[in-house]
């Protein structure tokens with residue numbers, strides 16, 4: 280049965296600064312939802328709250344009917360929610376293989392199956408030939424891919440990607456688009472993706488959710504968003520024209 | 523496929539063979555040819571190695587500076603000695619001893635195991651809250667724990683004979699018991715590092731937040747490894763007690779902590795190979811420097827006596843290593859036999875990105 284990740288009326292303030300203000304998002308299994316907005320609009324904060332690394336000031340996060348708002352990060356992971364980080368956070372002294380393996384072991388998959396899951400995840404991201412290298416020695420583009428492979432090895436239903444295309448060149452971005460679309464279909468994932476590259480977002484996403492200063496200023500299909508006056512005003516303005 | 527698996531298996535466990543064979547040869551040669559002084563040095567080396575490996579299990583894999591393990595070494599030394607001494611000796615050595623301890627009398631190995639078990643129980647009871655801490659606070663709190671353990675050892679006359687020397691322990695730790703203990707613990711430490719628990723712990727060392735997001739309960743994995751490390755250090759303490767045969771609580775305090783930490787840091791905390799190499803290098807460096815110091819003083823090479831040259835030079839060497847090679851001589855790598863094919867493949871592979879054609 281298809282699952283749903285619900286973010287309901289989430290607010291977050293950092294000692295006075297309202298980073299998120301009443302944000303409500305639903306992410307369905309099998310869909311790709313783009314979370315966009317200018318720098319500092321609260322996108323990373325939202326992913327941190329969903330994954331349990333930050334506590335929300337108010338509001339709820341649910342998987343189906345199960346509330347996971349108060350769970351610790353390591354408990355959230357076992358609800359089949361996995362994520363990547365905007366600033367790369369690999370286990371640098373572990374091999375590429377071990378990075379993926381430990382993610383699978385972390386969510387309770389047995390060691391033997393974890394190896395298998397890790398291998399599959401690495402090959403989805405075309406990393407299998409680097410399996411024995413230390414993650415700390417990878418070039419930047421591969422680090423980005425390993426972030427995703429590691430999250431995939433956890434056998435997620437929901438995958439939260441925080442700027443996976445940051446710093447990649449055009450060709451690498453295209454590859455990323457193909458891979459993400461492929462794994463979404465193959466594993467029936469619900470993907471929440473934060474990304475600044477509008478062409479990638481418009482081509483990849485089924486729906487978009489736009490934040491500005493912690494508030495939702497628009498949601499809908501890419502076509503609807505491109506025509507949404509508030510969004511154009513606040514955000515799409517210049518980058519929209521480039522297309 | 524079968525053969526590739528076998529090769530992979532052998533490659534992963536080759537570290538154990540590469541490390542233990544030279545250790546056995548060293549013990550054998552020492553036993554056959556060495557004089558009593560060298561036998562003492564090599565025995566002490568393997569005893570230290572056990573404690574260094576205990577420290578590696580926790581500190582190397584978790585990345586948290588561990589001050590307390592030498593305290594647990596002390597607990598093991600005292601408990602195992604109380605277990606192995608005869609009641610008659612104990613009456614003289616620890617006049618105020620509790621009656622129920624007086625009549626305990628085990629042979630050597632069970633005594634070591636009881637010592638380790640007691641340390642495990644104590645560590646399991648007190649260490650959980652400490653495992654929530656990271657970085658500086660974790661280091662300081664485990665330092666405080668060392669002080670607490672030391673204070674208890676000094677003042678619990680009915681168990682330790684207080685600050686006075688505990689003597690009369692039988693010299694049961696031979697070069698062979700020491701080397702076999704070191705090998706056993708080495709194999710354990712290596713398997714631990716490669717186990718699921720070790721893997722999770724190493725991930726938490728490299729990135730605290732990512733590890734949590736991957737489902738790892740960091741407090742819990744640290745806790746298990748701290749307790750295991752304390753047990754190993756305590757086992758090493760028991761070996762030490764039956765090697766040195768008399769000691770005071772000060773044997774398990776700052777100087778020894780510094781000694782053990784130096785060995786681990788010099789070799790490289792992140793690997794079992796580093797712990798082994800560090801112990802060997804520092805032991806021989808220390809003995810070499812001590813010989814030089816004695817030579818200078820006995821032959822009046824300088825117009826004055828040099829005192830503490832060994833300690834100062836070792837500490838300086840540690841500082842230099844931390845500056846120029848902070849990850850130690852081996853930098854966390856393990857000695858490993860690499861099948862020719864995969865070694866070659868690694869070099870040929872360009873580090874560039876190539877996806878999805």
Ligand SMILES: Nc1ncnc2c1ncn2[C@@H]1O[C@H](COP(=O)(O)OP(=O)(O)O)[C@@H](O)[C@H]1O
Nearest residue numbers: 293296298316317318319320321322323324325
């Ligand atoms: N840990 C924190 N402490 C204080 N302020 C924070 C913290 N994390 C984020 N912020 C603030 O919250 C706002 C939203 O940040 P962020 O979620 O990183 O934005 P985005 O990912 O959309 O660029 C910013 O103003 C940022 O400075």
Ligand SMILES: [Mg+2]
Nearest residue numbers: 322323324365
């Ligand atoms: Mg961000």
